[in-house]
Amino acid sequence: MPGTQGKKITQEQITKIKYLLAETELTTSQIALRMGSSTSTVIAINRQAGIRLYNGKRSCWEKGRTGNAPVAPVRAPSFSSSSR
Numbered sequence: 001m002p003g004t005q006g007k008k009i010t011q012e013q014i015t016k017i018k019y020l021l022a023e024t025e026l027t028t029s030q031i032a033l034r035m036g037s038s039t040s041t042v043i044a045i046n047r048q049a050g051i052r053l054y055n056g057k058r059s060c061w062e063k064g065r066t067g068n069a070p071v072a073p074v075r076a077p078s079f080s081s082s083s084r
Contacts, residue, residue, distance in 0.1 A: 009037060017042055021051040022063070 013035055020031045021042070028046065032039040046052050052061040 007037075009041060013037065014045055017045050018049055018051060021046050021049070 017031060017035055017037070020026055020034070021028075024031075026034070028042045029039050032042045035042070050064040053064040054061045
C-alpha cells in the first residue's frame with residue numbers, strides 16, 4: 001500500500017488487526033486494506049500473536065492460541081475473475 005512505509009502503527013490498530021485475524025475469515029490482504037497498513041504488517045502481527053497457523057499453506061489456516069477447543073481448518077475465500 002503506498003504511503004505506509006515507516007508509518008507507526010498504534011496499539012489500537014494492533015488490537016483491531018488481532019481481532020480481525022481471530023474473528024473473521026478476511027485474508028491478510030483484506031485486513032491490511034481495511035486497516036490502511038501493509039500485508040506484511042498484518043502477517044508480522046499474526047506471527048507474533050500466533051492467531052492463525054498456516055502450516056506452510058497460503059489459503060488455509062487453523063486457529064492458534066484460542067484455547068483448548070478443537071478448531072477445524074478455515075479456507076480463505078476464493079475470488080474468481082470471471083465476468084458475468
